[in-house]
Amino acid sequence: MRDPDDLIARAGVRGDPDHDQHFLVDDRVLDRLPTYLESEAQRASRDASGSDPLDEIDAETSHVLEIGGGTGALTDRLLAVADEVTVVERDRVLAAFLREEFREEIDAGRLTVIEGDALEVELPDFSASVSNLPYGVSSEITFRLLPEKRPLVLMFQQEFAERMVAEPGTSEYGRLSVSTQHYAEPELVETIPKEAFSPPPAVQSAVVRLEPRDPDYAVDDEDFFLRFVKAMFTQRRKTIRNAIRNTTHITNLGAPDAVVEAADDELLQKRADAMTPSEFAELATLALAVGEPEGD
Numbered sequence: 655m656r657d658p659d660d661l662i663a664r665a666g667v668r669g670d671p672d673h674d675q676h677f678l679v680d681d682r683v684l685d686r687l688p689t690y691l692e693s694e695a696q697r698a699s700r701d702a703s704g705s706d707p708l709d710e711i712d713a714e715t716s717h718v719l720e721i722g723g724g725t726g727a728l729t730d731r732l733l734a735v736a737d738e739v740t741v742v743e744r745d746r747v748l749a750a751f752l753r754e755e756f757r758e759e760i761d762a763g764r765l766t767v768i769e770g771d772a773l774e775v776e777l778p779d780f781s782a783s784v785s786n787l788p789y790g791v792s793s794e795i796t797f798r799l800l801p802e803k804r805p806l807v808l809m810f811q812q813e814f815a816e817r818m819v820a821e822p823g824t825s826e827y828g829r830l831s832v833s834t835q836h837y838a839e840p841e842l843v844e845t846i847p848k849e850a851f852s853p854p855p856a857v858q859s860a861v862v863r864l865e866p867r868d869p870d871y872a873v874d875d876e877d878f879f880l881r882f883v884k885a886m887f888t889q890r891r892k893t894i895r896n897a898i899r900n901t902t903h904i905t906n907l908g909a910p911d912a913v914v915e916a917a918d919d920e921l922l923q924k925r926a927d928a929m930t931p932s933e934f935a936e937l938a939t940l941a942l943a944v945g946e947p948e949g950d
């Protein structure tokens with residue numbers, strides 16, 4: 655495997671925190687990241703057999719997408735486990751370096767470097783993604799990837815990761831938890847100290863594994879459901895009864911009182927942070943049916 659410090663030296667760059675550039679320099683962390691594509695049970699059985707993680711990975715690695723390639727330390731590990739890798743990098747100098755450093759892999763058709771903004775470029779049909787995300791746009795990128803319903807292993811600021819995996823009734827639980835868990839089952843698999851990066855970011859990081867799944871509830875209109883959840887959490891300290899009445903500028907409900915009249919009283923007395931995703935779905939479905947949403 656290429657040495658991460660050598661890659662930075664060869665690229666002749668210093669990560670610029672203002673452009674979300676924090677390069678991973680801890681080999682052990684880099685080696686572990688692709689293995690999180692496996693489930694917990696698969697990882698445990700491999701650990702028990704003592705096999706080399708990068709040799710034995712048992713996951714869908716036909717085409718792995720990496721957002722934010724940097725100097726290529728993670729790209730190198732992904733090439734070791736995947737048939738094909740596509741890396742997106744916005745920085746012109748870094749994209750040129752990746753094309754030079756990985757010329758052989760590119761010529762062999764195993765690596766594609768896309769220079770551009772991950773929020774704008776056309777993404778390939780990938781089988782999984784493993785990425786150390788640019789934190790400034792991590793939410794937007796994640797919600798671009800989640801609807802594709804592929805396994806994702808993504809690095810975030812720790813506090814963000816904790817909100818993604820949070821359960822109802824906790825202070826971290828919010829709109830981010832419900833919308834993440836609508837698409838996938840998230841698992842916080844490892845926290846990463848600042849020293850694993852060069853330059854170190856301001857806060858600790860964490861790796862989240864996101865296994866795509868269909869939710870255990872049905873929604874007729876996904877956009878309305880997500881907008882309804884957003885609306886309820888803008889009124890976190892209010893009861894759902896008041897939140898429904900106070901947020902018509904977000905939900906576009908023409909008849910919020912009709913929703914309140916038709917809804918189960920027990921739900922109406924709750925606050926958003928005590929509502930399970932399926933309870934939100936139940937209310938959103940009712941709101942669509944009787945709340946006269948405008949423009950839907």
Ligand SMILES: C[S@@+](CC[C@H](N)C(=O)[O-])C[C@H]1O[C@@H](n2cnc3c(N)ncnc32)[C@H](O)[C@@H]1O
Nearest residue numbers: 676677678722723724743744745771772786788
């Ligand atoms: C946290 S670094 C990770 C670099 C490398 N993968 C590693 O682990 O060492 C994030 C990378 O994303 C790039 N980047 C920042 N914003 C981006 C965007 N909107 N689209 C694509 N790449 C972006 C940065 O230039 C940087 O190289």
